[in-house]
Amino acid sequence: MMKFAWDSYTKYAWGGNELRPISKKIHNSGIFGSLSLGASIIDGIDTLYIMGLQEEYKKGRDWIATSFNFDGSTEVSVFEANIRFLGGLLSAYALTGDQMFKEKAISVGNKLLPAFNTPTGIPQSMINLKTGSTRNWGWASGGCSILAEFGSVHLEFIYLTNISGNPIFEQKVLKIRETLRQLERPQGLYPIYLNPRTGKWGQHHFSVGAMGDSFYEYLLKVWLYTGKKDLIARQMYDEAITNIESKLLQTSPGGFKYLAEYKSGRIDHKMDHLACFAGGMFALGANGSSDPAKYIQLGEDIATTCHASYNRSVTKLGPEAFRFEGQTEAKAMRQNEKYYILRPEVVETYFYMWRFTKNKKYRDWGWEAILALEKYCRTEGGFTGIKDVYVQSPAQDDVQQSFFLAETLKYLYLLFSDDSLLPLDMWVFNTEAHPFPIQNSNAVKPIS
Ligand code: DMJ
Numbered sequence: 001m002m003k004f005a006w007d008s009y010t011k012y013a014w015g016g017n018e019l020r021p022i023s024k025k026i027h028n029s030g031i032f033g034s035l036s037l038g039a040s041i042i043d044g045i046d047t048l049y050i051m052g053l054q055e056e057y058k059k060g061r062d063w064i065a066t067s068f069n070f071d072g073s074t075e076v077s078v079f080e081a082n083i084r085f086l087g088g089l090l091s092a093y094a095l096t097g098d099q100m101f102k103e104k105a106i107s108v109g110n111k112l113l114p115a116f117n118t119p120t121g122i123p124q125s126m127i128n129l130k131t132g133s134t135r136n137w138g139w140a141s142g143g144c145s146i147l148a149e150f151g152s153v154h155l156e157f158i159y160l161t162n163i164s165g166n167p168i169f170e171q172k173v174l175k176i177r178e179t180l181r182q183l184e185r186p187q188g189l190y191p192i193y194l195n196p197r198t199g200k201w202g203q204h205h206f207s208v209g210a211m212g213d214s215f216y217e218y219l220l221k222v223w224l225y226t227g228k229k230d231l232i233a234r235q236m237y238d239e240a241i242t243n244i245e246s247k248l249l250q251t252s253p254g255g256f257k258y259l260a261e262y263k264s265g266r267i268d269h270k271m272d273h274l275a276c277f278a279g280g281m282f283a284l285g286a287n288g289s290s291d292p293a294k295y296i297q298l299g300e301d302i303a304t305t306c307h308a309s310y311n312r313s314v315t316k317l318g319p320e321a322f323r324f325e326g327q328t329e330a331k332a333m334r335q336n337e338k339y340y341i342l343r344p345e346v347v348e349t350y351f352y353m354w355r356f357t358k359n360k361k362y363r364d365w366g367w368e369a370i371l372a373l374e375k376y377c378r379t380e381g382g383f384t385g386i387k388d389v390y391v392q393s394p395a396q397d398d399v400q401q402s403f404f405l406a407e408t409l410k411y412l413y414l415l416f417s418d419d420s421l422l423p424l425d426m427w428v429f430n431t432e433a434h435p436f437p438i439q440n441s442n443a444v445k446p447i448s
Contacts, residue, residue, distance in 0.1 A: 001370070001373070001374070001378075001383075001409055001412075002044075002047060002048070002051055002053065002405065002409045002413070003053060003056065004378070004382070004383075005044075005382055005383050005400060005404060005405055005409065006044060006048065006053070006056050006405065007056075008021060008381050008382030008383075008400070009040050009044075009382065009400065009405075010056075010059065011024075011381075012024040012025060012026075012381060012382070013025060013026040013027070013040070014063075015036050015038050015041075015063065015067065016028060016036045016038070016040075017029065017032040017036060017037055017038070017039035017040065017402065018039060018040055018399060018400055018401060018402050019040065019381070019382050019399075019400040020381075020398045020399060020400075021379045021380075021381040021382030021383060021384045021398065021399075021400050022379055022381060022384060022396055022398040023381075023398055024381045027398075027399050027400075029399075030077075031076065031077040031080045032076055032077075032080065032081075033072075033074030033075050033076040033129070034074045035072045035073075035074045037068070037070070037072075037076075037085070038063060038064070038067070038068055039084060039085070039402045040400070040402045040405055041060045041063055041064060041068075042064065042068070042084065042085050042088040042089060042092075043084045043085075043088050043402035043403065043405055043406035043432065044060065044088075044402065044405030044406060045057060045060045045061065045064070045088060045092050046088060046091040046092050046095055046406075046410075046434055046435065047405055047406060047409060047410045047413070047433075048060060049092065049095050049096065050095070050410065050413070050414075050421070050422070051413060061092075061098070061100075064089075064092075064100070064101070064104060065100050068104060069107075070085065070104075070107055070108050070111050070129055071107075071111065071129055071130060072129055072130060073128070073129070073130040073131075074128070074129055074130070075126050075127065075128045075129070076126070076127060076129060077125060077126060077149075078112055078115045078123055078124065078125060078126065078127050078134075078149065078153075079125065079146075079148070079149035079150075079152060079153070081108065081111075081112060081127075082112060082152065082153050082156050082157075083152060083156070083214075083430055083431050083432040083434075084402060084403075084406065084432050085108050086105055086108045086109055086112070086156045086160070087156055087430040087431075087432045087434040088406065088432070088434055089101045089102075089104050089105035089108060090105050090156060090159055090160065090163075090430075090434065090436060091430070091434030091435050091436060093105060093163070094435065094436055094437050094443075095435070102163055102164070105160060105163075106160065106164050106166070109156075109157065109160045109164075109169055111127070111129055111132075112127060112153075113168065113172070114127060114132035114133075114134060115127045115134045116172045116175075117134075118196040118197060119196070119197055119198075119199070120179045120196050120197070120198075120199040121172065121175035121176055121178075121179055122145050122150050122176060122179060122194055122196035122199070123145060123149075123150050123153070123172075123176070123196065124136050124145060124196060125137050125140070125145055125146060125149055136196070140193060140202070141193040141202030141203045141205075142193075142195065142202055143195060143197070144193035144194055144195050144196075144202035145193075145194055145195070145196045146192060146193065146211050147190055147191070147192045147193070147194065147211060147212050147215045148192070148210070148211050148212050148213050148214050148215050149211075150176055150194070150196075150215075151176070151180075151214065151215025151216075151218055151219075152214040152215060152217070152218050152431055153172070153173055153176070154173045154176070154177070154218040154219075154221075154222050154233075155218050155221050155222055155225055155428070155430050155436065156430060157169035157170060157172060157173040158170050158173060158222060158225065158226075159225065159436050162439070177232070177233075177236070179199060180236075181232075181236070183199065183201070185243075186201065186204050187206075187243070187247060187262075188239070188243040188247070189206045189240075189243050189244070189247060189248075189262070190206070190212070190215065190240065191203065191204045191205060191206060192205050192206065192207055192211040192212050193205065204262070204265075205261070205262065205263045205264075206247070206248060206261060206262040206263075207261045207262075207272070207275070208244060208248060208259045208261075208275045208278050209259070209261065209271065209272025209273075209274040209275035209321070210272050210274050213274050213275060213277060213278075213431075214277075214431035216237065216240055216241070216244070216278075216281065217277065217281050217431055218431070219233050219234070219236045219237035219240065220233070220234070220237045220281060220284060220285045221428050221429075221430070223237065223288070224284070224428045224438060225428045225436060225438055225439060226439055227438055227439045227440050227441060228288060229439075234288060237285060238289065238290075241282075241285065244259070245298075247262065248260050248261070248262060248267075249298075250267070250269065250324070252324045252329050252330075253329075254329045256301075256304070256305045256308060256324070256329055256330055257298070257301035257302060257304075257305055258271045258302075258305050258324060258330075259271050259275045259278060259302070260324075269323055269324040269325055270321050270322070270323050270324075270337075271305070271309075271321065271322055271323075271324075272320065272321045273306075273309070273318055273319065273320050273321065273322075273340075273343050273345055273346065274343070274345055275345070276302065276305075276306035276309075276318075276345040276346045276348075276349055277344075277345040277348050277349060277431075278302055278349075279298075279299045279300070279301075279302030279303040279306065279349035279352070279353060280299065280348050280349040280351065280352030280353065281299075281352075282295045282296075282298040282299040282302065283295065283296050283298075283299030283300075283349075283352045283353055283356045283357075284352055284356075284424070286299070286356070296356060296357065299349070299352065299353055299356070300353060300357070300359075302349060303349045303350060303353050303362070303365075305330060306318065306345070306346045306349060307346070307350075307365050308329070308330040309322045309330045309331070309346075310346060310365075310368070310369065310372070311368075312330055312331050313331075313389040313390050314389070314390050314391060314392055315340070315372055315375070315376045315386065315389045315390075315391075315392075315394065316368055316369070316371070316372040317340040317369070317372045317373070317376060317377075317386065317389045318340060318346055318389060319331070319332035319337055319338045319339065319340065319389050319390075320332070320337050320338070320339050320340065320341070320343075321334075321337040322337070323337075332389075332390070335388075338387070338388045338389055338390055339385065339386065339387045339388065339389070339397065340377075340385060340386050340389050341385035341397060341399065341401055342373075342377060342383060342384075342385050342400070342401050342403070342404040342408055343401075343403070343408070344403060344404075344407035344408040344411055344433065346369070347366055347369050347408060347411045347412050347415065348407065348411045348433070350362040350363075350365050350366045350369075350411070350415055351366075351411040351412075351414050351415045354366075354415055355419060355424060362415065363415060363416065366412055366415040366416070369412070370412060373408075376394060377396075379396065382400045383400050383404055384396040384397060384398055384399065384400065385397040385399055385401065403432060403433075406432050406433050406434065407432060407433035410433050411433060422435050425438070425441060426438055426441040426442070426443035427443055
C-alpha cells in the first residue's frame, strides 16, 4: 500500500504537497501555502526508510537535498510546518544520521521563530516564510491561537535544540509552558483558544479532539523524550488527564466510554475521530501514573469505542465525528461528519494497544481497516478519502493526505511488526508519527 501510494504520488504529483488520485494531479491545500513544498515526500520519507523501500527513500532524499527550501513567498500553518516538515526531517535524521536532514531541519526551525514574537510567547498560527509576518486564523475566537497548535511544538523544538546546540528553540517552548502554568484554568481544563497578546482565554470550549488533542499528547511525550526527567511536563499531563476524566469522559447507556466536548456551557456528546488517538495516549502514559492498570483499561475502552465507530458503518471505516444521543451510539448524525479522510488515529491506538496488551484483537481490527482501505479508498491513481462512510458507493474526495503516508500506513505496518522495530522505550513518535530517539536510551537505528 505504501509503495502504491508513493509511486502514484511520484507519477502524478512529484514535488507537490499532496496527490489528487482521481484527477491525477497535484493537490496543494491552504495549510501548506501556495507553493509546492513536497509535503508528501517529507512526511513519507521515514515510513519508506522504516519499511526498507530503499530506492523510493533515495529518490525522496535526493529531492529534499536538492529541491527543498522553506523560504518562498507563501504563508503556511506553523503547526503543520512543525509536525510534518520539521518532524519529518528530524525523524529522517534520527533514523539515518544523514546530516543533510539536520541542516534542513534547522532551516525550517529558524523560519518558524518569528511566530513566537508575541507578548506572551504564545505563537501565532500562520507565518509568511519570506517576510516572517504572522497572523492568526480569522475564525478563531477573537484573534486567538489554538491550544493543539501552540501546544504541539514542544517535542520538535526541544529535540532541535539538542541536536543543533542552539538553545533558542527550547527557550521558545518552555516559555509557552510557563505562560500556561501561570493561567487560571476554568474548571481545571484548558480551553482551546488563547489570545497571544493579552494572555486571556477565548471561548471556553474544551476538547480532546480537534484543536485540543496533541497538546495533551506532547506533555506526556516530552516527559518520555527526556528519559522521564521533565517532571513538570508529566505533572501537567497528570493534572490535565485527571480533569479530562472527571469532566469529559462519559459512559453511554450501551457501556461505551467516550471523550465528549464541552461547549457553550454544556457537554456535547460528540467524539471526533481525532480524539481516538487518546486510547494510545492513555496506555502510553500508564507507566508512571498513579494507577497503570486503570489507564491501560481506559486505552482498551477508547479503542473499543473507536472500533465500534468503524464497525457500525457500511464501509467499516469510521466517520470524522460520532455521537451518543438517544438511541444513537458511536455513529455520525450529521452529513458533514460522515466523511473519512484517511486519518490515522484509530489504527494508531490499535498499534499502542497491541504493543501494551498483545491482545490479538488489535491486529484483527487493524486488518479490517486495511481491507476497508483497499476496498473503498484505493483508486487507479492512489488512495482517496471518502465523503460518507455509511454508503456502499461513497463519493471520493480526491485527496491522498500526506499523513496517510506518515501515519496511517506506518502505524499499520508497525502493528504487524515485531516490537524490536522502534521499541517504545527508545523511540517516541511525534503527533505525525515521526519517531524521535529518547534521550540517553541508546536508541539504535532500526535499519542500517
Ligand atoms: C495529523 O496531521 C496529525 O496526527 C495531527 O495531530 C492531527 N491531524 C492529522 C491526522 O488526522
